[in-house]
Amino acid sequence: MFGYYIDIAVRSLRRNKVLTALMILTLAMGIGASITTLTVLKLLSGDPIPQKSARLFYPQIDPNTLDGYVADKTKPDTIMTYTDAMSLLHAHRAKRQAVMALTQAKIVPQHANDHPYFTDGVMTTADFFGMFDVPFQYGGSWTADDDESRAPLVVIADFLNEKMFGGGNSVGKIIRINDHDFRIVGVLKHWAPQPRFYTQGLAGRDYGDGDAVFMPLQTARSMDMGPQDTECFASVTDVQHLETAPCEWVGLWVELDDSAAVAQYKSFLDGYVRQQINLGRFKRSDTALLDVMGWLSDQQVVPDDAKLQVYLAFGFLLICVVNTVGLLLAKCLRRSREIGVRRALGATRGAIFTQFMVEAGIVGLTGGLLGLVLAELGLLGVRHEPAEYASLAYLDIEMFLLTFVVALVASLIAGLLPAWRACVMAPAPQLKAA
């Protein structure tokens, strides 16, 4: 029976080619636009570290003066002073903890003829790799002792290893960064979480390639590498010694396994701030401890324009559906005689209804298929944009399936009214008119 419905539907659609083409094209454009924008939004608002995002937390405290402070209404600062971050790090109150800042690392190539170039560098402490599940290809992390002894060690990314050493096991080799020699202790597998949650607040890029080099924070600082962002809350005369200046320039991440540990850490953090207030270092008592997704939404990492585009695309799809309802309705009313004849020959209302829904479904699936092509074209366009996330804009299997679900649902909703109108039509007047 279903085959028969499909046969009738195809015949009917072919009878009026222009109208059919118009319906399919409209639906396809609506679907293409929606899937393109939704893919981009999904990419931008994804969980960068799904297996662990609920167990990683970003402590925030506030060393600012009371100027402009409104109790309970002022958010604590996004980054910390070195002094506070190191005190919290050395307290070891979380399972793992790491302090980090970003820097521009100048790499001097091995061949004398090549020009040096800048890459993205992370200055951090030993727990960074274990805490963020950073995968190693060769070697591993440096240790906490290396941090304290300011050992000139470095972990490099796969792409840098490829570029410098042809991709082989380069552990133990020397690489020259900012005119100092570093010994490679680890080479990463491809690692580029999107969005780059650990760079938020530190003035890094939000999306795109991973960082190229990871150096012990104290080592890098002893070689005078500066952080990307420095925010000072008091007059500063000496920014050379950022470690002691009243300036914030590092972020701290901690790993906490369960809600009890989170509560414990929060009270530890509050206690630390109270202690600093008593010492006269701090004036404000606010603290925060957000997990990865909470921190990303707090930082509003997803650009507004991406959201606006999704709303726009779905508004567009809505109009396309309304348009398809109108056109399907027109087609259906034009066929009242045919329906009358079929009803008179014994077709039930259900049969007529099903047949029209099948017709709408065919329009939807064809529209979806064409919409998929349009979405691929749209994403191709996005990839040619000079945005940070451009190179990541690909349709995944989930969005691929969603395209057809959206297409089918949209077309079936569009088909409901015409199909209902067709099946409630009284057969007798239609037959008489014929």
Added chain:
Amino acid sequence: MQIRPILAALRHHKAGTLLIALQIALTLAIVCNALFIIHERLTRLSQPSGIDEPNLLVIHNGWAGKPQEGEIASLMASDLDTLRKIPGVADVYATNTYPLNNVGIAYGIGHSPDKLKPVTTTAIYLADENALPTLGLKLIAGRNFRPDEIGQIGLHGDTDPSAIIVTSALAKLLFPDGSAVGKVAYISAKPSTIVGVVERMRTPWVDSSLAKWADCSTLIPYRPLTSASQYVVRVQPGQLENVTRHVRAMLYAANRMRVISPKDGVQTFADIRAIAYNSDRGMAILMSAISTILLIITGAGIVGLTSFWVGQRRKQIGVRRALGATRHDILSYFLTENLLIGVGGVVMGGVLAIALNMWLMKQFEMDKLAPGYVLAGVVTLLLLGQGAVLAPALRASNVPPVEATRSV
């Protein structure tokens, strides 16, 4: 034209009528908000930076081999010399940043040395005596920096200039009554005398959230002795392409120990502007495309549904023609019918447009929709409806009276 018979006929096509009206309403709501966003973005795009963009290019230079600050001073001096000798180069200076760069330093500026109560925030541009002529800034009061005023600043030095040049917007904020020249303002613990006022120079940031002080810039007399700095080069008219092509090789020929990225180490201001406003331009293009497609779809929908109505009513049209109605009567019947539906649609759409705008205002930083946009949208959609209905209506008016006698 009698409206009542049209309304009576429409009552028999409730679903179709409502669908067309709904489509017009939704299209109006989206299109006039889209037009509004396009206008907003285009306004942002066309904001002048205050500098002579067509004749400027920027070189991003980093030093290799970790030279000391003293060495950087002489390296930079010889670089500026090299650049000045390139044929086609008119002027050059070294700085930390420039308008549209999206990177820079911002300080509070005010009337007292403690920084707790600044008048406003200002962008800080490092400049020397060549900065004004290079950028093409118009000095409207006071004087330029003198060569002997230019200090040098490394990565960690203090910025406490005794002389500064400010933009007219900043001067007005600091000293609302009277000239700012010769007066003192504080960006550090030490007083800085305003020696000159330039007409306009935007801050390095284009983000709309910083728009409040986008024209508040301060030039301070320092040369940057950091391991990475920017050379802003002014070329003689018509020489931009030529200089852009050769400048990187010439700097490398003068001194190999440097980093100038082959990708974006040398940029013209056309490139810089394109990058700075890329997302705004993309949004404007996308909005225009979607609006156009929406109007086409709505038009096509009206053509489709009206064609069907005409086909369905051929017999009635024939009867009316046989009873003496002229072609013009039939044509104006369908045009009026469409106008009635259209008016219903745009009334509904106007309300939807304002509701949508209010919702968008809550979600994003956006202004209130100006009534002109709704009006423009209403006119566009009514005209579109009349245009779309014209072909089917003409076909209807061509139905011969003899149709009345067929298949009765």
